[in-house]
Amino acid sequence: MKEGRLRQTYPAAGPVFHYRVEEPESGATVSVDGIAAGLEIVADTNAVGEVQRGWIRAANGNRPAFAAGWIGDSLHLWLDGQQYVFERVTAQSVARPVAAPEGDALAPMPGTVAQVLVTAGQRVEAGETLAVMESMKMELVIASPRAGVVKRVAVAEGDQVDRGMRLVELEE
Amino acid sequence: MFSKVLVANRGEIAVRVQQTLQTMGVKTVAVYSDTDRLAPHVAMANEAHPLDGITAAETYLDAGKLLDIAHRSRADALHPGYGFLSENPDFARQCRQARVVFIGPSPESMEALGDKLRAKDLAQQAGAPVVPGSGVCRQVDPSIEKFAAVHGYPLLVKAAAGGGGRGMRLVNSREELESSLEAASREAASAFGDGRVFLERYIAQGRHVEVQILADRHGNAIYFPERECSIQRRHQKLIEETPSPAVGPELRQRMGKAAVDLAKAAGYTNAGTVEFLLDPQTQEFYFLEVNTRLQVEHPITEAVTGLDLVEWQTRIAAGETLTIDQAETQGTGHAIECRICAEDPYNGFAPATGRLALWEPPAGPGLRLDSGVAQGLEVASHFDSLLAKLIASGPDRAIALRRMELALARFPTLGVTTNVPLLMDVIRHPEFQAGEYDTGFLEHHGELTQWQPSDESAHTVPALAAWAAENAGLTSNNTHPLPNRVDPSPWRTLGGKKFP
Numbered sequence: 002m003k004e005g006r007l008r009q010t011y012p013a014a015g016p017v018f019h020y021r022v023e024e025p026e027s028g029a030t031v032s033v034d035g036i037a038a039g040l041e042i043v044a045d046t047n048a049v050g051e052v053q054r055g056w057i058r059a060a061n062g063n064r065p066a067f068a069a070g071w072i073g074d075s076l077h078l079w080l081d082g083q084q085y086v087f088e089r090v091t092a093q094s095v096a097r098p099v100a101a102p103e104g105d106a107l108a109p110m111p112g113t114v115a116q117v118l119v120t121a122g123q124r125v126e127a128g129e130t131l132a133v134m135e136s137m138k139m140e141l142v143i144a145s146p147r148a149g150v151v152k153r154v155a156v157a158e159g160d161q162v163d164r165g166m167r168l169v170e171l172e173e
Numbered sequence: 174m175f176s177k178v179l180v181a182n183r184g185e186i187a188v189r190v191q192q193t194l195q196t197m198g199v200k201t202v203a204v205y206s207d208t209d210r211l212a213p214h215v216a217m218a219n220e221a222h223p224l225d226g227i228t229a230a231e232t233y234l235d236a237g238k239l240l241d242i243a244h245r246s247r248a249d250a251l252h253p254g255y256g257f258l259s260e261n262p263d264f265a266r267q268c269r270q271a272r273v274v275f276i277g278p279s280p281e282s283m284e285a286l287g288d289k290l291r292a293k294d295l296a297q298q299a300g301a302p303v304v305p306g307s308g309v310c311r312q313v314d315p316s317i318e319k320f321a322a323v324h325g326y327p328l329l330v331k332a333a334a335g336g337g338g339r340g341m342r343l344v345n346s347r348e349e350l351e352s353s354l355e356a357a358s359r360e361a362a363s364a365f366g367d368g369r370v371f372l373e374r375y376i377a378q379g380r381h382v383e384v385q386i387l388a389d390r391h392g393n394a395i396y397f398p399e400r401e402c403s404i405q406r407r408h409q410k411l412i413e414e415t416p417s418p419a420v421g422p423e424l425r426q427r428m429g430k431a432a433v434d435l436a437k438a439a440g441y442t443n444a445g446t447v448e449f450l451l452d453p454q455t456q457e458f459y460f461l462e463v464n465t466r467l468q469v470e471h472p473i474t475e476a477v478t479g480l481d482l483v484e485w486q487t488r489i490a491a492g493e494t495l496t497i498d499q500a501e502t503q504g505t506g507h508a509i510e511c512r513i514c515a516e517d518p519y520n521g522f523a524p525a526t527g528r529l530a531l532w533e534p535p536a537g538p539g540l541r542l543d544s545g546v547a548q549g550l551e552v553a554s555h556f557d558s559l560l561a562k563l564i565a566s567g568p569d570r571a572i573a574l575r576r577m578e579l580a581l582a583r584f585p586t587l588g589v590t591t592n593v594p595l596l597m598d599v600i601r602h603p604e605f606q607a608g609e610y611d612t613g614f615l616e617h618h619g620e621l622t623q624w625q626p627s628d629e630s631a632h633t634v635p636a637l638a639a640w641a642a643e644n645a646g647l648t649s650n651n652t653h654p655l656p657n658r659v660d661p662s663p664w665r666t667l668g669g670k671k672f673p
Contacts, residue, residue: 005639009635011517020636020642031639052587052646054585077587080637109523137515137557
């Protein structure tokens with residue numbers, strides 16, 4: 002029997018849930034938060050590589066195809082045309098705050114920092130433009146999430162940033 | 174005919190252009206940025222040259238590098254694709270000076286039509302109605318104030334150069350005017366090297382309908398059945414179909430004639446597209462702009478006519494005569510295209526990146542995929558988010574739509590989030606099914622861009638994720654290693670017993 006905790010991060014953030022997976026020769030059973038899922042999964046458990054393929058028979062009789070694979074720390078799942086991403090929740094990741102430190106300006110998407118319009122020590126108002134990002138030919142204005150003083154500018158113009166990376170740290 | 178052609182582009186269009194060239198027996202030369210060296214357009218080329226750089230400006234927009242490679246590889250022509258330098262008359266002129274045939278219109282007609290303000294003047298002279306607009310404006314001055322007062326908000330800011338929705342903003346009120354002009358101008362300057370913008374009256378209920386034309390150097394010009402491109406996000410097309418559900422034979426002929434007249438008035442040659450805004454209530458149409466290049470959505474025209482537009486672009490550029498008669502362009506059946514983009518449709522279409530761990534396109538009757546990516550490749554944020562175009566066609570609209578819906582649902586993709594779920598929802602929407610939609614469709618149906626969990630996603634998905642978490646393969650940096658398991662029967666049914 003294996004168990005663990007997962008949390009959906011895409012398309013929308015979901016609550017942490019606990020699961021158990023039992024896989025005797027007769028087939029796997031899965032329970033989510035203590036409730037058995039009436040779900041039949043047909044797949045190749047010897048599949049080599051990072052992707053599992055198969056189809057499921059759901060309680061309502063539908064039998065959609067799926068594909069799933071771990072990519073880095075994220076579990077990617079495709080089911081009948083829809084994509085989902087989950088992350089494993091461990092003792093450390095529960096303790097880790099989900100959101101970044103209150104009120105810092107984060108990159109909403111991966112891309113390039115096109116312009117930085119503030120410097121450390123500068124007082125900014127909520128909504129004031131701190132930086133401009135570019136990604137896939139789109140320009141996005143990074144507005145200050147609150148009023149405060151710029152503690153540190155964590156990026157420079159031309160920097161490549163990932164989604165969620167801190168751009169500007171703010172303090173009271 | 175040319176013996177070797179440099180394709181100065183990347184992604185799906187660089188693949189698609191080379192497919193035709195190689196079919197014609199023409200050798201292809203690909204170019205690539207640092208992050209594109211493993212891309213399909215490079216792998217398929219007869220010859221490939223690095224552009225040594227990461228950003229668009231350092232690579233696919235660098236005319237000097239491209240012409241140097243054309244010279245070194247002894248290419249006798251260059252196909253610009255769409256975007257990048259495809260509508261840049263200076264580049265077309267540099268090609269001419271370097272004795273490399275630019276597969277597209279002349280720099281002169283590109284200048285006349287590619288500039289939206291000059292094109293509107295020409296269209297008016299050729300007898301096509303235009304949307305009321307202002308002259309060039311950089312900041313708010315009395316003439317702009319007056320234009321805004323006469324036409325009222327919302328207004329549209331547009332870039333005089335380029336296309337693809339870049340440098341275009343909707344201005345909802347006077348307060349937004351300054352910042353919108355500034356942002357649009359900045360965006361246009363960085364995308365096209367030309368920051369001129371102007372204001373236009375915004376027609377909210379309009380349908381975006383466009384006419385593909387082909388014209389040769391011997392005075393022959395023809396038009397094709399219109400393409401309906403009203404499903405847009407951020408003024409960028411998402412779904413296109415041909416023919417338009419809103420256009421009948423009489424209107425088709427009037428729009429086609431207006432497009433051909435404009436092309437002739439401008440001395441235009443090669444492939445081009447005349448975009449119109451159609452008021453479905455009055456059946457009035459207004460000239461919007463001319464795209465002096467191959468369009469992203471050209472495959473739907475190919476699907477209904479059986480013609481190869483890239484082949485004709487190449488033959489016209491080589492001086493051949495257009496031998497297709499206007500009567501042969503009618504086409505049969507219906508075709509629809511969906512643009513598959515790396516983006517999050519539930520988070521304001523924010524671009525998505527990552528490695529395409531799984532990319533398994535559907536195939537079957539009436540399906541075509543123009544793709545610029547391959548499984549295992551990294552999708553980076555340096556370029557456009559378009560991964561591929563899925564085209565479905567059939568004897569009628571209902572079959573084409575059904576083929577598209579099924580194909581979208583059977584396109585397993587992992588590693589990069591795409592807009593496929595949104596595309597499926599649009600295709601299934603009753604208004605889309607009825608053919609009754611305009612450019613405001615996605616704004617009117619905001620619920621489509623909000624994630625709505627279904628029963629399946631609430632119950633089945635967590636359980637399947639739990640099973641997959643324990644059974645799916647791993648990549649190197651996963652922190653929860655899976656034990657090596659040996660199972661005697663490779664395919665077995667996992668299920669049966671319910672959890673006690």
